[in-house]
Amino acid sequence: MQMNLTLSFFPEDSVLAFASGERNLYTALKNEEDLSGYVIHTAYENLDLIPSSALMSSIEYEFFKRQQGERVLAGLLEVLRQKGEYDYILMDAPPTLGSWVTNILCASDYVILPVEASPWGLFGVANMFEFLEDRKRLAPDLALLGMVITKVDARKNYGRQTMEVLKEFEEVRVFDTIIRVDSEIEWAQDNSRPVMAYKKSARSAGEYLELAKEVEKYVRGSRQH
Numbered sequence: 001m002q003m004n005l006t007l008s009f010f011p012e013d014s015v016l017a018f019a020s021g022e023r024n025l026y027t028a029l030k031n032e033e034d035l036s037g038y039v040i041h042t043a044y045e046n047l048d049l050i051p052s053s054a055l056m057s058s059i060e061y062e063f064f065k066r067q068q069g070e071r072v073l074a075g076l077l078e079v080l081r082q083k084g085e086y087d088y089i090l091m092d093a094p095p096t097l098g099s100w101v102t103n104i105l106c107a108s109d110y111v112i113l114p115v116e117a118s119p120w121g122l123f124g125v126a127n128m129f130e131f132l133e134d135r136k137r138l139a140p141d142l143a144l145l146g147m148v149i150t151k152v153d154a155r156k157n158y159g160r161q162t163m164e165v166l167k168e169f170e171e172v173r174v175f176d177t178i179i180r181v182d183s184e185i186e187w188a189q190d191n192s193r194p195v196m197a198y199k200k201s202a203r204s205a206g207e208y209l210e211l212a213k214e215v216e217k218y219v220r221g222s223r224q225h
């Protein structure tokens with residue numbers, strides 16, 4: 001709803017133009033339109049996105065008002081999925097556990113759970129597990145691919161503590177890759193670019209690349225079964 005992801009790929013004036021126009025996720029959901037007509041090419045090879053809108057903040061209310069079910073998004077994504085043009089469709093979910101996130105889960109094959117290396121980050125994990133467990137009724141094939149520890153501050157010990165606590169959830173994978181705090185991420189945001197494009201040599205760019213490789217490895221592995 002803050003359009004952060006869209007702002008990572010386009011300058012602010014373009015993002016505001018997408019948001020105030022018709023070409024955004026909120027409009028698609030509101031009109032219940034097939035999402036393939038809402039895709040925008042980015043400046044990066046093989047990377048497209050559907051722009052967000054500040055109105056996404058009222059999406060819960062829209063679902064509630066219209067008594068829409070949990071499979072609306074899955075339905076609107078179907079054409080894109082069937083076309084098979086994309087290897088991965090990534091959905092950035094808000095931390096609010098309601099019908100919008102339920103729709104995202106029902107439209108997904110896997111969940112990746114980022115956990116901030118802080119006491120409050122850990123606090124959210126148990127809640128999230130409970131929510132995922134409950135949603136299994138609606139999305140029985142959904143798999144939790146793993147948890148990724150992020151924003152680890154080298155000057156503090158909490159990264160190790162976070163790792164130890166998460167390892168106690170034995171049935172859930174913790175990714176080997178850890179994302180550390182890196183101010184280059186903020187500079188990249190300041191430039192409306194992903195860190196990988198802003199500064200490929202940045203530590204976090206390397207870490208995110210490693211994470212992507214791990215994701216690919218586990219997805220491949222799970223498809224072979």
Ligand SMILES: Nc1ncnc2c1ncn2[C@@H]1O[C@H](COP(=O)(O)OP(=O)(O)OP(=O)(O)O)[C@@H](O)[C@H]1O
Nearest residue numbers: 004093094095150151179180181182183185186204
């Ligand atoms: N590895 C990092 N190093 C430095 N800063 C970071 C890092 N990761 C995230 N940040 C900063 O923290 C902010 C929040 O990060 P991000 O948007 O990824 O979190 P979020 O959990 O998705 O937040 P929200 O709940 O608002 O969606 C970002 O604006 C960014 O500036």
Ligand SMILES: [Mg+2]
Nearest residue numbers: 092093094095
């Ligand atoms: Mg977010």
